[in-house]
Every structure is written in C-alpha cells, then in structure tokens.
Amino acid sequence: MRVVAVLLTGWAVLTAVERWAERAPWPSAVLAGLLWSCVVAGAWWFAEWTQLTRATAHREHDGFGRRENRSAESAAEARSGMPGRDHPG
Numbered sequence: 001m002r003v004v005a006v007l008l009t010g011w012a013v014l015t016a017v018e019r020w021a022e023r024a025p026w027p028s029a030v031l032a033g034l035l036w037s038c039v040v041a042g043a044w045w046f047a048e049w050t051q052l053t054r055a056t057a058h059r060e061h062d063g064f065g066r067r068e069n070r071s072a073e074s075a076a077e078a079r080s081g082m083p084g085r086d087h088p089g
Contacts, residue, residue: 013033
C-alpha cells in the first residue's frame with residue numbers, strides 16, 4: 001500500500017517538476033513523471049522488501065533464545081488466561 005502511495009505522490013510531484021522546471025508540454029510531462037515515479041516506487045519497494053527479509057531472518061535466527069521465550073510466554077498466558085502474566089493472582 002505504501003508503494004502505491006509513493007507511486008501516486010511521486011507521479012504528481014515529478015509531473016509538476018517536468019512541466020514547470022523543464023518546461024515540457026503536458027503529455028510529455030505526464031509520461032516522464034510516470035516513468036520517474038515508477039523508478040522511485042521500484043526503489044522504495046526494493047528497500048522495503050530487503051528490510052522485510054532481513055528482519056524475518058534476524059527474528060528466526062536470533063541467538064538469544066527469544067523464540068523459546070515467546071513460546072514459554074504464550075504457554076503462561078494460556079494457563080493464566082491473561083496476556084502478559086506468568087501466574088494467576
């Protein structure tokens with residue numbers, strides 16, 4: 001969803017830049033703005049994608065045993081019936 005917002009916002013801004021700063025006619029400015037906004041949105045998507053895979057890999061291969069702690073916390077929550085509490089009362 002953010003990539004679409006970047007694409008549309010970039011298209012509007014870059015079309016305006018092409019129209020007024022470069023003095024391009026409207027049809028040419030719209031096409032050039034679309035081209036550059038696709039480049040920007042593609043770079044944005046790639047950056048998000050690489051950060052997502054990095055965060056997922058870090059979470060799965062955490063050397064501090066957090067995965068085990070999460071499952072122990074979930075078991076404690078199930079026993080107590082309340083999230084975040086290790087024991088009832």
